[in-house]
Amino acid sequence: MRRWPVGMIGGAPGAFMGDVHRRAMALTGRFELIAANLSRDAKRASKAAADLGLKPERCYEDWQIMASAESRRTDGIALAVIVTPNNMHLPVASAFLEAGIPVLCEKPLTTEMDTARRFAEQFPNASSQMALAYTYSGYAMVREARQLVKNGTLGALRSIQIEYLQDWLGHTEAAGGWRLDEQIGGAGGCLGDIGTHTFHLAEFISGLKCQQVSARVSTLVAGRTVPDDAQMQLRFDGGVIGGIWVSQVATGCGNGLRLRLFGEKARLEWRQETPETLILSTPDGRSTAFARGGCAMQTPSLLPQGHPEGYLEAFARLYDDMALMLDGQPAPLLPRLNDGLRGQAFIEAALTSGARDGIWTHVQA
């Protein structure tokens, strides 16, 4: 199998996501990082890339130059990984797509819906050249959940409930950095940072589209301009109802993403902090925990049952899919541009509803 050469934009050492992308790529064995513009600060960018062992001529001080230079090289990168702050996602993605280089971009897609729509119009073929890093859809048991719903194991769906509770922004002194800066991170705050994950999972696992949102959107820690806690009700296709609750000020929670789907025949539950099991409960009082890697499971996985896979392995599964896309193979589970657009539409619908006392608002991607 071919090993694809990769360039990274953003993600200097010390930035959480850059490091995660590098390790996830390494886990797959399908990628090699050979070019980078790791920081907006030209000097810092060069030094960081050199520290990672890149060759001097591939340590770029500017991503525009990088896009054009790499597109001209015969050994140019085959993939640009974008891990900049949110407001730079689309400008950078545009440059690389225009240069004919596929892109893997962090979520959320951007900071406002209009920009997102224009981008989508500008790149009508983006869905075959661009993926979004909705990490949690890479967990084996999330994919297994999707399969169980598809197989009809739950019967007709009734309700989809997702919560994502963190507490790292729980105090005024918490260093949210650009995520709390409306200009850079977007007006969505927690809706963009973690809400888009929940929204993508809801649609990914259920196979349904969310039509409307009624939201309560709050800023619980004083002194912020973006929301840090939001709770909403959802209306999906076919009368299925739902709820999403996201908070980055939920004291005592780490990265508490939990999802539950209720069907007429069974209930399904998964928790990101114990990702190796999927729980299926039925009305006869049985609650079955399926172990990842057990032979009752269909999703291929990296390690045998009982040898825990975690966050990086989930991320690596997205990169495995990314490699498939580059190989020209089908990768139906890889999040694409449209998933990014829907995430953006969700943010805006929730903000609108929240600002209007919870009025039901359409989610229009």
Place this chain on the structure above:
Amino acid sequence: MRRWPVGMIGGAPGAFMGDVHRRAMALTGRFELIAANLSRDAKRASKAAADLGLKPERCYEDWQIMASAESRRTDGIALAVIVTPNNMHLPVASAFLEAGIPVLCEKPLTTEMDTARRFAEQFPNASSQMALAYTYSGYAMVREARQLVKNGTLGALRSIQIEYLQDWLGHTEAAGGWRLDEQIGGAGGCLGDIGTHTFHLAEFISGLKCQQVSARVSTLVAGRTVPDDAQMQLRFDGGVIGGIWVSQVATGCGNGLRLRLFGEKARLEWRQETPETLILSTPDGRSTAFARGGCAMQTPSLLPQGHPEGYLEAFARLYDDMALMLDGQPAPLLPRLNDGLRGQAFIEAALTSGARDGIWTHVQA
């Protein structure tokens, strides 16, 4: 300690709640059931009471006769326990209170707010002569939770989240009996049957009053006239936010009552199906499970740590408090008329909001 003579109205053998009340009383050793009108059907009432070993002259065929007869006896009952369907709660309670006999009544208080208000006006002193069976407030760890909030262990509260998920009405053929009959059980459906428990717990543990509700109220199983699933957002005193989700069609759930309170300093969690532990989580990554009966706990309990108490023991704790009320002692944790009125106001506010697409609605007791 004096053993109080008790009469029961409703609750023929085979009815779940009647049996539970009898066993809970027995657990305390503070009560003796000596009179009853166990059914609206006069013959069935007599037979059932005789089967329980009551003396013939205390086996009543009619609760009005019972109230007046018992009030005239020197050895008359000191407490009337009302376990009839909802619509009969207040007529029966009125008869016994008028006869000077204290009352312990099942929840919800009644089937409509107007009736409740008139009752409250008619019996201005009811709060010292009447208690409501909000069972779950009798669990030792629920009381402990209340104490922890009061002590400031959580810091300033941010959010109160309660869910109560059952599945026994999950199918059309499910036998909901009078609970699904609007005339007898009330229009609240799941809001009255289990929603009032969650609402009482929210106010009981937090010490706050709920001001407003924005609700989505649904009937998910076709052919019903009362709701079986409802999800709502709450506004409490002082800007504290909250959420309640109740369902009786949540496939795969038994009696899944779960509550979480988030404060600035810590998070508290309790689950009714594993009632012996209370979990306190803090931002440093520690999550501490307190065991009921452990010496870190303050609430007195029946059994030592590790010898599980359950539902009946929680119920018995309410009866212990009821005995205190009869003894003339303070019983500050025993739910009173006002708690019943607030439950009724909650049902009506949720129904109103649900009927008007989630508009925020005041909870006015």
Place this chain on the structure above:
Amino acid sequence: MRRWPVGMIGGAPGAFMGDVHRRAMALTGRFELIAANLSRDAKRASKAAADLGLKPERCYEDWQIMASAESRRTDGIALAVIVTPNNMHLPVASAFLEAGIPVLCEKPLTTEMDTARRFAEQFPNASSQMALAYTYSGYAMVREARQLVKNGTLGALRSIQIEYLQDWLGHTEAAGGWRLDEQIGGAGGCLGDIGTHTFHLAEFISGLKCQQVSARVSTLVAGRTVPDDAQMQLRFDGGVIGGIWVSQVATGCGNGLRLRLFGEKARLEWRQETPETLILSTPDGRSTAFARGGCAMQTPSLLPQGHPEGYLEAFARLYDDMALMLDGQPAPLLPRLNDGLRGQAFIEAALTSGARDGIWTHVQA
């Protein structure tokens, strides 16, 4: 159903087990305590019985007088409940059996095997008139476990593993009372107090007899004459192996009784501190938790699924069986004299093996 009159020997208010027996009886509604000799101290006995509301002529100062007086009354007790310290179990049981009064006796049967054997010879029909309070066999899910083994759900058994970990004797200052007094509680210490429970469960659930024991028996807290921690290997019928570990000095444990059975087809696990679920695991990576009261279960229970039953409800199930014995009905699950004898043989075999560096020792009842 007839309500049986009961007398109690030992168990003055304040003594844990006396109180538990009284509440468990009350839960069943099948018994009425009407006579007692609650303490060896005559004055204390009278006062305690009067405090419980017994009539003066049924408040005995001496159990021998009680046995003979009750046997002569036409309204005499139908059952004597023995909750004295261990060394008095058989003398008291003898007196009541001789007086023709059936007996429910606390475990362990006695303090030494010889006494036990003589008692068994003296009362050849005791098995139909005497039961032992092996409480934990009264849990619904323990009985369900037995049924699953019997049905072949586990396939051929390979291994039976039980641990029972407490910490209430974990410190020198811990008040073990007569349980630590070899003359009163017996030389077995933790083997008698909790080891006999584990041994009974092993045989009760598996349906197999234990043939041999190899034990390590220790006194971990200085200044004691009886063991407080013991760990042993077992050989059962048909080559099935096993392990038992009991400790009363296992710091941080409450009443941590846990059992696991491994068969060729499945594994079964139950924990006393969360008694409402039974877990069945299979080689395909599925682990199914069965809820007590769920319709996948066969053992009848008191409360519906999700309304937790606990320790007292388990105890009450033994009393329900006791009532069946008195009714003249079959009560095949009720522990009898033979179970008491085997418990005694287990204690002695473990002590012998422990004293001889773990030599394999026969368990001979």
Place this chain on the structure above:
Amino acid sequence: MRRWPVGMIGGAPGAFMGDVHRRAMALTGRFELIAANLSRDAKRASKAAADLGLKPERCYEDWQIMASAESRRTDGIALAVIVTPNNMHLPVASAFLEAGIPVLCEKPLTTEMDTARRFAEQFPNASSQMALAYTYSGYAMVREARQLVKNGTLGALRSIQIEYLQDWLGHTEAAGGWRLDEQIGGAGGCLGDIGTHTFHLAEFISGLKCQQVSARVSTLVAGRTVPDDAQMQLRFDGGVIGGIWVSQVATGCGNGLRLRLFGEKARLEWRQETPETLILSTPDGRSTAFARGGCAMQTPSLLPQGHPEGYLEAFARLYDDMALMLDGQPAPLLPRLNDGLRGQAFIEAALTSGARDGIWTHVQA
């Protein structure tokens, strides 16, 4: 930081451990695999190495040639990773150590104690040039546990209990491969394959040496020549007692490694299948789960709290330590030759005791 060039012996694609080592190395970013002899079959070895992208001159058909060739190159490997079957560990290690190349070797060290002792005599400085892959000591929470014991959080230790339960060899048809071949895998069977992990953890976390073992060693699935289930009691320094139970035929278990340490002040528990938490229980009824990455923890980790690390991350931590050893830095937690010797002594003591009906046997490394 320098990136070290690595060679691998054994571990052709498809072999579980080879793949794990490659991914773990990749996760650290500190190693590059550049040479290999991946199979005893020369052709398979060449093809496999080429498939991994190694240069033809570094794809060796023979490990002896590889050792000598690499030692002569100026760009030769700095580390030889040995993932062959057990019987080849020491011959291969000898060749590379003689060639002056440090070694990271899979466990168990070898198949018999005599060979191990001779090896240790032959390489008196091996402890600074050789590490053993006791994977589980690489988990952050295992290291945290060690620190808590060292800090005195548990008080004086009383008991160390470890179990390691798998079921992948639970059936006759199970393909154990060379692990069930006494000549290749050694006579220890499950004692070598997983028992050595438990023994290392016991000594690693407690800081104590195990002096004696009394074992029951069984072959529960017919037709095997090596044991698949063993249970033993241990005597550690200073009178601390312990128990180890290992099984590869424990139906329904995945990779169920669980350890508990009991001290006078607290109890500590960790489970490999949920490796992100460490549980500390105290006599006051509190049981605290510490989250990996939480600020109450001291061990550095890869990912923030709530972003699960798993098996590969634990393995990577060993490789991080290996890199430190190569850097010339202290790596006090990295398992060395002596740990391998003790593992071998444990296997032999357990086999001896098992063969002599559980006689207490010294563990002499």
